[in-house]
Amino acid sequence: MVSFKVYESFIDLPNSVHQLIGDMYFWNLNLLIDLEASHSIGGNTGWDIKSICIFDEKELVGFIPMFVKHHSYGEYVFDWSWAEAHQRLGLSYFPKLFIGIPFSPVNANKLIVKKPEYRDLVIEYIEKLMVNENLSSIHYVFSKHDDESNHLFKNRGWANRKTIQYVWDNEDYSNFDDFLKMLRSEKRKKIKQDRKKVALENISFKTFTGDDINDDVVSFFYKCYSMTYYQHGSPPYINKSFFESYFFKDSERVVIFVAYKDQMPVACSFSLQANNILYGRYWGAVNFIPSLHFELSYYQGIQYCIDNKLDKFYAGIQGEHKLSRGFNPEFSESFHFVNNPQFKKAIHEFVEREADLNELYKKELEQRSSIKY
Numbered sequence: 001m002v003s004f005k006v007y008e009s010f011i012d013l014p015n016s017v018h019q020l021i022g023d024m025y026f027w028n029l030n031l032l033i034d035l036e037a038s039h040s041i042g043g044n045t046g047w048d049i050k051s052i053c054i055f056d057e058k059e060l061v062g063f064i065p066m067f068v069k070h071h072s073y074g075e076y077v078f079d080w081s082w083a084e085a086h087q088r089l090g091l092s093y094f095p096k097l098f099i100g101i102p103f104s105p106v107n108a109n110k111l112i113v114k115k116p117e118y119r120d121l122v123i124e125y126i127e128k129l130m131v132n133e134n135l136s137s138i139h140y141v142f143s144k145h146d147d148e149s150n151h152l153f154k155n156r157g158w159a160n161r162k163t164i165q166y167v168w169d170n171e172d173y174s175n176f177d178d179f180l181k182m183l184r185s186e187k188r189k190k191i192k193q194d195r196k197k198v199a200l201e202n203i204s205f206k207t208f209t210g211d212d213i214n215d216d217v218v219s220f221f222y223k224c225y226s227m228t229y230y231q232h233g234s235p236p237y238i239n240k241s242f243f244e245s246y247f248f249k250d251s252e253r254v255v256i257f258v259a260y261k262d263q264m265p266v267a268c269s270f271s272l273q274a275n276n277i278l279y280g281r282y283w284g285a286v287n288f289i290p291s292l293h294f295e296l297s298y299y300q301g302i303q304y305c306i307d308n309k310l311d312k313f314y315a316g317i318q319g320e321h322k323l324s325r326g327f328n329p330e331f332s333e334s335f336h337f338v339n340n341p342q343f344k345k346a347i348h349e350f351v352e353r354e355a356d357l358n359e360l361y362k363k364e365l366e367q368r369s370s371i372k373y
Contacts, residue, residue, distance in 0.1 A: 001056070002118065005055065006050055006052055006129075007049070007050075007052075007053060008049050008050060010032040010033045010035075013053065013063075017029050017060065020063055023274060024275050026106050026253075026277070027065075027106075027108060034249065035238070035242055040102070041102050046069060047074075048068040048069075048070070048095070049066075050066050050068050051065050051066050052064045052125070054118055054122055062112060062113035064111055064126070065099065066097060066099050067102070068096070068098075068135065069094065069098040071094065074103045075100065075141060076317055077163060085346070095133075096137045096139065097129070097133075100140070100141040102237075105163075105316055105317045106142055107142050107314070110140065110143075119149050120152055123152055123156060135339070136338070136340070138158075138336070142163075143333045145330070158335040159337070160355070161355070162355045163331070164329050164362060165316065166322040166328065167314050167330045168298075168301075168314075168315065169328070170305050170312065176303050179302065183371060183372065187326070190324055191325060193291075194295065195299060202262070203266070203289065203292065204261075205260070205295075207255065207304060210251050213247050213248065213254060213256065215244075217247075217268075218243050218248075220258065220265050221247075223284075224284025224286060225282050226284070227286065253274055254271075255271045255272070255273055255304060256271075257271075257296050259292060259296060266289065267287070267292050268283070269282065269296040269301075271301060271304075273310065276310050277313070277314065278301055278304060278314070298326075301313050301315070313327075320365070325370065328365075328371065331358075
């Protein structure tokens with residue numbers, strides 16, 4: 001007999017959840033536990049943990065990281081206009097159900113099950129939970145384009161939204177110059193100009209991963225990370241104690257690139273690696289140096305993928321400038337189930353129009369690819 005249990009803390013989850021998730025995804029239970037333990041989620045953050053474990057008899061057969069959200073910060077599938085529309089009609093959009101990994105616009109499965117037949121059961125359970133908890137909607141974000149759950153969401157009437165991400169593919173390049181040879185001449189020239197600007201500042205780089213990561217690196221990274229947020233007028237989403245724990249607990253997944261000028265660190269970026277893929281996450285600098293952002297956010301990551309034979313490098317959502325630096329557009333998908341019938345119809349129409357426009361936009365971006373075909 002299949003049963004479901006809602007957990008309001010990741011720390012209290014059975015140990016078997018670790019084994020169920022495995023190592024295939026950029027996220028794991030350690031990441032969620034450390035976000036909670038650092039008070040970056042839970043408490044009064046607007047991220048109320050409500051994850052689900054699925055049991056068949058007494059065996060754990062599924063897990064879904066889920067939250068009751070009281071805002072839309074840290075999601076990166078932007079629905080502020082949906083919230084405003086609800087408000088104009090005197091309806092509450094928040095709280096809502098969110099299925100995803102906090103602060104992570106990364107394609108990955110979040111509906112982890114041992115057998116396909118559990119998927120339909122848990123989606124049905126979540127829909128009933130939304131009604132019982134008097135929530136406005138459910139949002140499953142950053143699904144992989146070929147995720148096996150996608151057709152189930154569509155069949156159950158969830159609205160399908162498409163978002164463009166940018167990905168660099170490793171075509172078995174032997175070195176960075178080998179990669180540059182594959183680019184159109186004007187794009188190749190642009191990257192060389194970027195790197196020359198950094199070289200003229202006498203900047204050197206060092207990569208930290210695994211046992212190379214130390215307290216000084218973590219502290220400097222957090223200083224840079226925080227400054228990026230404060231410069232945009234908001235406090236950082238993630239508290240320092242998360243990085244102080246996770247960077248050591250799962251150090252083999254963490255890749256930190258640090259830039260030095262006159263032997264002093266001036267900037268850095270942080271990525272996660274899993275399943276032979278590099279996922280760019282955050283960057284920051286204590287001093288402005290022209291083109292250093294491109295070096296730390298893109299070129300160092302590309303170099304790392306080439307050196308370590310990684311297949312892909314995801315550089316996050318948005319930013320057409322990634323196109324001229326060897327990245328190409330790719331769809332990720334999100335699925336949305338809205339309780340109010342009036343809004344359900346309106347949101348379905350909205351995402352269909354948006355998808356048509358994004359299909360055209362993606363084709364235009366592909367025509368402007370930096371890669372010679």
